[in-house]
Amino acid sequence: MQPKTLGEFVIEKQHEFPYSTGELSTLLNSIRLAAKVVNHHVNKAGLTDILGAAGNNNVHAEEQQKLDVLANRLFIDALVNREIVCGIASEEEENYVSVAGMKSDNMNKYVVLIDPLDGSSNIDVNVSVGTIFSIYRRISPVGQPVTLEDFLQPGRKQVAAGYVIYGTSTMLVYTTGHGVNGFTLNPALGVFYLSHPQMKFPEKGKIYSINEGNYVHFPLGIKKFIKYCQEEKDDRPCTSRYIGSLVSDFHRNMIKGGVYLYPPTSKHPSGKLRLLYECNPMAFLAEQAGGKASDGYRDILDIEPVELHQRVPFYVGNRDMVERIEEFIQIYD
Ligand code: AHM
Ligand code: MG
Numbered sequence: 001m002q003p004k005t006l007g008e009f010v011i012e013k014q015h016e017f018p019y020s021t022g023e024l025s026t027l028l029n030s031i032r033l034a035a036k037v038v039n040h041h042v043n044k045a046g047l048t049d050i051l052g053a054a055g056n057n058n059v060h061a062e063e064q065q066k067l068d069v070l071a072n073r074l075f076i077d078a079l080v081n082r083e084i085v086c087g088i089a090s091e092e093e094e095n096y097v098s099v100a101g102m103k104s105d106n107m108n109k110y111v112v113l114i115d116p117l118d119g120s121s122n123i124d125v126n127v128s129v130g131t132i133f134s135i136y137r138r139i140s141p142v143g144q145p146v147t148l149e150d151f152l153q154p155g156r157k158q159v160a161a162g163y164v165i166y167g168t169s170t171m172l173v174y175t176t177g178h179g180v181n182g183f184t185l186n187p188a189l190g191v192f193y194l195s196h197p198q199m200k201f202p203e204k205g206k207i208y209s210i211n212e213g214n215y216v217h218f219p220l221g222i223k224k225f226i227k228y229c230q231e232e233k234d235d236r237p238c239t240s241r242y243i244g245s246l247v248s249d250f251h252r253n254m255i256k257g258g259v260y261l262y263p264p265t266s267k268h269p270s271g272k273l274r275l276l277y278e279c280n281p282m283a284f285l286a287e288q289a290g291g292k293a294s295d296g297y298r299d300i301l302d303i304e305p306v307e308l309h310q311r312v313p314f315y316v317g318n319r320d321m322v323e324r325i326e327e328f329i330q331i332y333d
Contacts, residue, residue, distance in 0.1 A: 091114070
């Protein structure tokens with residue numbers, strides 16, 4: 001039998017939201033469409049003048065790549081043109097975009113937070129990159145311009161979250177709080193098919209993923225955890241795998257079992273990754289797949305955000321491994 005398409009799956013699952021108006025389904029369909037367009041550009045990147053730096057910096061003073069800028073435009077346009085959200089926040093935009101302010105009859109209730117193309121250091125070298133998205137119901141009244149508080153909600157309040165991985169194949173993986181499902185793009189047809197139903201972390205994790213080049217700057221607890229992973233004892237040593245693309249590292253670890261770490265370093269004292277559009281969506285997916293995400297002390301999903309581009313230390317993956325990291329931090333830091 002032909003596997004289910006993403007479009008069919010989204011419609012079939014609409015009943016899981018009792019008072020659903022179909023708005024979330026339409027929103028997920030817009031993300032699916034934008035993902036296909038971005039995939040098309042990522043795939044032919046070497047053939048057009050799209051590789052390299054765009055010549056400007058984003059809000060984090062990081063050099064924007066041309067593909068970063070393009071992916072940002074494509075996702076924002078797809079969401080604005082279809083008039084399906086009331087607000088958008090992006091890693092590439094300093095301020096949030098109020099779609100409700102642009103279209104006065106906008107009665108939509110969802111805001112989207114997005115990292116349009118994550119893993120920018122991999123763009124020019126043909127290594128997997130990804131898109132990460134997070135969806136919330138707005139808090140402020142419908143029909144008005146959105147406010148900052150609509151975006152500064154703890155991860156627990158997410159209605160849906162997911163990522164697109166532009167890898168050896170392109171996949172869209174998402175959750176609405178009823179498990180995690182993965183869909184693979186058939187490039188010949190331009191259709192995503194359900195290929196990974198109900199994804200779960202394996203019982204035990206064996207992989208640790210961290211940029212060990214920063215080792216000397218890590219907190220003592222993290223150094224001890226790395227040494228623990230390398231020890232010849234019980235079912236260790238673990239294997240080290242690091243792509244430097246959160247989506248790809250997370251995706252592999254969810255399938256094979258492992259943990260991703262981005263601790264505080266001297267360059268990034270609060271960690272490097274952004275709470276709202278990198279850590280929270282991954283944390284929601286991890287929890288739904290039987291894993292866990294922490295900043296070393298708290299569950300990522302419980303953190304009350306204070307600013308749009310806030311950074312946090314981030315440990316995500318197999319529950320046992322994340323809890324082990326928390327123990328090491330508690331003992332040594
Ligand atoms: P980006 O949003 O600028 O692409 O940065 C986020 C990325 C993550 O995908 C990745 O895990 C991490 O930064 C890699 O950082 P580093 O090069 O410091 O190891
Ligand atoms: Mg990013």
